[in-house]
Structure formats: C-alpha cells, structure tokens
Amino acid sequence: MDAVHFSAAHPEGLLAIATSLVFFFVFLVRLKGSAMGGIRSSLVDLPVVGMLPSILLNLHRVHDWAAKVLEDRGCTTWVRGPWLSGMVYLFTSDPAVAKYVTSTRYKNFVRGTRFREILEPVGNSILASDFNESWRVRRRLTLDLMHQPEFQHSHRRTTHRLVEGKLLPFLADLARQGDAVDMQDVLQRFTFDLVCSTFFGVDLGSLSADFPTVPFARAVSDAEEVIVVRFALPPAWWKLMRWLRIGPERKMAAAMRVIDEFIYQHIASKKAELCKDGRRTDNKTQVGEDGAAVDLLRGFIDHQSAGEAKGRTFESDRSLRDTMVEMVVAGWHTTSVSISWLYWLVATHPSVEARILEELASVVRADGGDGGRHPGYTVFDVDELHGCVYLDAVIHETLRLFAPLPLNPFCAVEKDVLPTGEVVKPGTIILLDLYAVGRMEKNWGKDAGEFKPERWITEEGKLIEENSYKFAAFGSGPKMCLGRRVGLAVTKAVAASAIYNFRFNVAEGHRPLPSSSVVLHMKNGLMGSLRERFPR
Numbered sequence: 001m002d003a004v005h006f007s008a009a010h011p012e013g014l015l016a017i018a019t020s021l022v023f024f025f026v027f028l029v030r031l032k033g034s035a036m037g038g039i040r041s042s043l044v045d046l047p048v049v050g051m052l053p054s055i056l057l058n059l060h061r062v063h064d065w066a067a068k069v070l071e072d073r074g075c076t077t078w079v080r081g082p083w084l085s086g087m088v089y090l091f092t093s094d095p096a097v098a099k100y101v102t103s104t105r106y107k108n109f110v111r112g113t114r115f116r117e118i119l120e121p122v123g124n125s126i127l128a129s130d131f132n133e134s135w136r137v138r139r140r141l142t143l144d145l146m147h148q149p150e151f152q153h154s155h156r157r158t159t160h161r162l163v164e165g166k167l168l169p170f171l172a173d174l175a176r177q178g179d180a181v182d183m184q185d186v187l188q189r190f191t192f193d194l195v196c197s198t199f200f201g202v203d204l205g206s207l208s209a210d211f212p213t214v215p216f217a218r219a220v221s222d223a224e225e226v227i228v229v230r231f232a233l234p235p236a237w238w239k240l241m242r243w244l245r246i247g248p249e250r251k252m253a254a255a256m257r258v259i260d261e262f263i264y265q266h267i268a269s270k271k272a273e274l275c276k277d278g279r280r281t282d283n284k285t286q287v288g289e290d291g292a293a294v295d296l297l298r299g300f301i302d303h304q305s306a307g308e309a310k311g312r313t314f315e316s317d318r319s320l321r322d323t324m325v326e327m328v329v330a331g332w333h334t335t336s337v338s339i340s341w342l343y344w345l346v347a348t349h350p351s352v353e354a355r356i357l358e359e360l361a362s363v364v365r366a367d368g369g370d371g372g373r374h375p376g377y378t379v380f381d382v383d384e385l386h387g388c389v390y391l392d393a394v395i396h397e398t399l400r401l402f403a404p405l406p407l408n409p410f411c412a413v414e415k416d417v418l419p420t421g422e423v424v425k426p427g428t429i430i431l432l433d434l435y436a437v438g439r440m441e442k443n444w445g446k447d448a449g450e451f452k453p454e455r456w457i458t459e460e461g462k463l464i465e466e467n468s469y470k471f472a473a474f475g476s477g478p479k480m481c482l483g484r485r486v487g488l489a490v491t492k493a494v495a496a497s498a499i500y501n502f503r504f505n506v507a508e509g510h511r512p513l514p515s516s517s518v519v520l521h522m523k524n525g526l527m528g529s530l531r532e533r534f535p536r
C-alpha cells in the first residue's frame with residue numbers, strides 16, 4: 001500500500017505521526033531551551049501547527065505561563081491550535097467576562113459535549129452537566145442533603161474525630177522522628193480519609209505509618225492529569241490515542257477501571273448494609289448511633305429508593321456512580337491543596353503565622369484552655385473559629401493566589417459579543433482562568449503577586465466580601481461551587497488545629513511549584529519537617 005492509500009485508509013495513523021512529530025519538535029526545543037538555561041514564555045502563532053508548540057513547551061508550568069500571557073495581553077487572548085484541528089479557545093482572566101459568561105448570559109455558555117467528553121471520569125455529573133432539569137434536581141438535592149442539620153453535625157463530628165484521632169497523632173509521630181516529610185502527601189491522605197468518611201461512611205486508612213498506596217486515590221490523580229492533556233490537544237488527537245490505548249489515554253483507561261470498581265463496590269456494600277440494618281425506611285438521611293453515620297451516599301441511595309416520587313434523579317447506579325465520583329473529585333483535592341498551599345504560605349511568612357497563633361490562643365483562652373499545656377492536643381471546631389477573621393483572611397488570600405481548580409471551561413451556544421468586544425461564534429470554547437484572575441494586577445493592584453492577608457480586612461476588622469468574579473476560586477453564577485461552605489469549614493478547622501499544635505519548617509531551598517493538573521497540586525510536594533509547639 002502506498003503512502004496516499006495508507007493515509008486515506010488510516011487517517012488516525014497520520015494523526016499519530018503528526019502528534020509524534022510535534023512532540024519530537026517540542027522535545028528538541030525543550031532540550032535546547034534547558035541547555036540555554038530556560039524556555040521562552042511567549043505565545044507564538046506558527047503556520048500549520050498554530051500555537052500548539054507554545055502550549056506544549058509550557059505545559060509543565062502552564063498556569064504561571066498562561067497568567068503571564070494574560071497579564072501581558074490585557075486579561076483576554078485567543079489560543080489557536082493546528083489548522084483544521086477545531087482547537088480555538090478564548091482564554092480570559094477578566095472579571096467582566098466572567099460575570100457575563102457565568103451570570104448575565106449563563107444560558108448561552110454551557111459545558112457542552114466537548115467538555116463532557118474531556119471530563120469523562122465524572123460522567124453525567126452536576127459539574128459536567130448543563131442547565132437541564134436533571135442538573136437542577138441533582139444540584140438541589142445535593143445542597144439540601146449537605147445543609148441538613150444532621151449532615152452538618154455529622155460532618156463536624158467526623159472532622160473533629162479524624163483530626164484528633166488521626167491527623168494530630170500522626171503529625172506528632174513525624175515530629176518525634178524528625179525526618180523530612182511531604183506535608184502535601186500527608187494532607188492529601190488525611191482529606192481522602194475525611195472525604196470517604198463523610199461521603200461514603202468508610203475510613204480507608206490511607207493516612208497510616210506505612211503510607212500505603214491507595215489505588216482509588218492514585219486513579220483519581222491519574223485521571224486528573226490526563227484531563228489536562230485532553231484540554232491541551234485537538235479532540236481528534238486524544239480520541240485517537242484513546243482508541244489506540246496509547247500514551248496518556250492508556251493511563252486514563254486504567255484509572256477509569258479502578259475508579260469504577262471502587263465506586264460500584266461501595267454503592268453495593270452501602271445498599272447491602274442499609275438493607276441488612278432495615279434502616280432504609282424513608283427518604284430521609286438518618287443519624288447513626290454515634291451521630292457520625294450520616295453520609296452522602298446513604299442520602300443519595302435513600303433518594304434513589306424513593307425513585308418515582310422524586311423525579312428519578314438517580315434512575316440507575318450509573319448516575320449514582322457519576323455523582324459520587326464527582327463529589328470525590330470536586331471535594332477531595334480542592335480541599336487538600338487549599339490546606340497545603342496555606343500551610344506553605346504560613347510557614348514561610350512568620351508574621352502571618354504569629355498573628356494566626358495569637359488569634360487561636362485567644363480562642364483557647366476564651367474556652368478556659370491553657371494554651372496547649374495539657375496532655376491532649378488542641379482541636380478546633382469550625383464553630384469555635386467564627387471570630388477568627390485573620391485566619392479567614394489567610395484562607396481567602398491563599399485561594400486567591402492558588403485557586404484549587406485553575407481553569408473553568410464554557411462553550412458558547414449561539415454567537416455572542418463579550419464585554420471586551422470579542423465576538424464568539426457558536427462552539428467557541430471560553431476558558432475562565434481562575435488561577436490568573438487572582439494574580440492580575442488589573443484586578444488586585446501592583447502587589448497582586450504578594451501574599452498579604454491584610455488586604456481582606458476592613459479598618460473595622462471585618463472580612464471583605466469580594467464578588468465571585470474577582471475572587472473566583474469557587475466560580476460564579478448558577479453553577480458556582482456547591483461545596484464552598486464545606487470546603488471552607490474543613491480548611492479552617494484542619495489548618496487551625498495543625499498550625500496551632502505544630503510548626504512546619506520548609507526544607508531549605510524547597511519551593512513548591514503548581515502542577516499542570518486540573519487541580520493545583522504542588523508538583524514537587526511540600527517538603528519539610530515538623531516540630532511540636534508544646535512538647536509533651
């Protein structure tokens with residue numbers, strides 16, 4: 001078969017060859033770049049391949065690079081892939097555009113099929129859905145369940161129990177051993193156990209002395225990495241790789257298998273447990289004996305069992321699976337990376353640390369405590385921390401600089417004109433760069449890049465409520481994060497308890513860098529050592 005016939009019969013083969021050539025080109029340039037002591041951060045539009053080489057060259061530091069490009073280009077820019085690839089994105093960090101897209105004209109800017117395909121691991125979830133009836137009902141149901149006093153009470157108790165019984169003793173052991181520790185890993189393991197306890201009612205013990213590999217946790221992280229690659233490549237390219245089961249798509253297939261196995265197994269065992277207990281009597285979430293047994297999965301299963309009456313929100317285990325994967329994906333890493341970046345920022349800003357400690361000490365004193373000089377550790381519940389405005393400011397400042405979900409994608413349904421004057425055609429992809437929104441001088445002033453919790457506090461000592469287009473970490477409009485309250489509560493309670501009891505010294509020369517994943521992990525971890533503040 002000659003080349004012409006081969007390409008006609010196997011267009012996917014041609015694409016594979018083209019992909020290899022671009023990767024080879026990028027490899028050569030990066031090699032040259034590193035030999036020259038660095039790579040360029042400009043966005044170059046080349047004939048045929050468009051801006052793809054620029055993107056791939058900067059993929060390893062994509063969020064900082066995109067923020068720089070946006071700052072230089074007035075907060076909005078077009079990004080074009082290879083000719084005929086269908087890859088045309090409008091990148092923006094402009095709050096006016098965010099408001100227009102997520103609120104003013106929200107019905108015209110949806111996730112769309114393209115992103116549902118990219119976000120395949122979460123299936124037909126709330127996050128990936130558009131404004132249809134199923135999305136509305138599921139979102140309402142999830143919010144209702146999370147706002148139930150029983151759930152909130154249980155969530156607070158579970159957090160307290162795990163912080164007191166697992167996290168603090170674990171940190172104490174690490175402090176005693178004095179070895180180097182990756183705090184990001186520790187916090188990731190802890191929040192995983194917390195999320196599984198809260199959502200599934202099971203503690204998987206990922207935070208334990210032997211640092212076990214938890215396949216489900218690994219699979220979620222792998223899937224997140226591959227999602228970023230899918231964003232960066234023309235759709236036909238990653239679909240071809242998926243079809244051939246090569247490269248990142250091979251990893252995705254393996255991750256999906258593990259995720260499915262985990263979730264379906266837990267749905268089945270929860271159903272069996274509920275039937276055995278004979279507790280599934282109505283569609284109300286119930287409190288277990290110790291007040292800690294309320295979990296979201298139980299609430300959803302109860303709802304599923306009420307099927308017809310409730311509009312069949314979870315007509316199948318598949319839709320239950322999608323929602324549970326989404327809850328883990330949306331709730332786990334977002335919270336763990338918030339606490340990790342906060343921990344690093346606090347450890348490297350001694351004056352901020354001192355103010356937090358002062359604020360927490362006043363809570364302990366008001367509670368009749370002795371500032372840690374007692375046998376147990378001091379554990380803070382979120383209810384006790386209401387008056388800690390400075391800690392709130394630190395959390396907001398952390399989320400401003402390190403938005404845990406750095407990119408928020410939308411797709412235009414009809415032709416539209418954005419407040420910047422950009423004309424978007426049907427099908428145009430708009431990427432709200434939440435990481436960049438928090439770093440633009442235009443949005444935050446000349447000191448946008450600095451960590452200054454004070455910027456969040458009024459002269460009267462109150463927390464400044466910024467609008468959700470400018471402080472964009474939780475998104476905005478009807479699809480705004482529905483776990484905001486839970487995420488903030490966990491971040492505050494865990495950070496307060498850990499910081500109050502332990503000092504973290506960042507390893508010399510270590511600077512965590514944002515990974516290129518859909519979640520803003522630290523790609524090189526958070527290395528350092530721990531010291532007890534109140535040695536026992």
Ligand code: HEM
Pocket residue numbers: 102126127128129139326327330331332334335338403404405408434472473474475476477478479480481482483484486487488491
């Ligand atoms: C610090 C922690 C968190 C951050 C920064 C965060 C951020 C976000 C962002 C940026 C979105 C997209 C919003 C949009 O499209 O405009 C989102 C959506 C969502 N989040 Fe969160 N999240 C956090 C914690 C949580 C938690 C703990 C849960 C679950 C309990 C959760 C559940 C969801 C869900 C279900 C959606 C989809 C909402 C929809 O599309 O209607 N999130 N989150």
